[in-house]
Amino acid sequence: MPVLTLKPHQIFSLDQTLSCGQVFRWRKEDHGWWYGVVEDQIIKIRQIEDQLFFEGVPAKFIRHYFSLDLDLPGILDSVDHDPIIHAAIRRCLGLRIVRQPPWECIVSYICSTNSNIPTITRRIALISSTFGKEIEFEGKLYHAFPRPMDIDRRSEKLKECRLGYRHPYVLDTAREIARTKGWEEKICNLPYEEARKELMSLRGIGPKAADCILLFAFETYEAFPVDVWIRRIMKQHYLPALTEGTHLTGREYETIRTFARDHFGDFCGYAQEYLYAARREQV
DNA sequence: GTCCAGGAGTGAT
């Protein structure tokens, strides 16, 4: 069994990273083993202190996927500007933003609107088992996440995935991406605001989903996704002047993400994820 | 039954 030993400064918590709600295709089984599907590979991994035991992919893949190359202590120091974020950092220390496959991330966050994490997880599992290539691992059957064309070719099966009103959004975006050669590189090469507009031109992707996709799949750490929880936390601790209204307006979204960018700096996306992960403490 | 969940598209101002 391959082992990856973390260096002293290479702070990492596998549990925090996979439990915080950024990914939907990982499950924790017995004895601390996590099983996940990434692209068309099954990864089995567990952490014991500074050692990562894993199977399914090379160590290089593990390092890249979990962004172990990033200077996490330096990033956290750069956003640690007040007692609230300080407490969240201490609470969730070792959480790293993973590098998700972009297409799967897009579908995940189209499916996330007005939903909770268990529901999103079930939708992604259904899409995978309905359209994805079968993969066997340790005698169990898993499914790769389907390519856009896999969904388009058998689109009549999409209704079985119970996406509700998101159904046409996933289908339209799958078709758009299937016919746009090099869409991924294009977004990679655009600055944040332009990449955001580009993503928002796809059906079902608004400001919040675009920010999640940029943060979780395109290494854009200046993105600050605002959902109901983050809005709640920001009103409670940073922007008390925010209204109590039930709907988050576009203007409020801009107020919050602009404040966050100014207050937390270039890595405000990391601050967002720590605040979100620590949300249970805030209520 | 009501309310909420990692919101976005639509149509009226």
Add this chain to the structure above:
DNA sequence: ATCACTCATGGA
């Protein structure tokens, strides 16, 4: 440009 309303689904 900005706002309020509506949109399936599932769990509490």
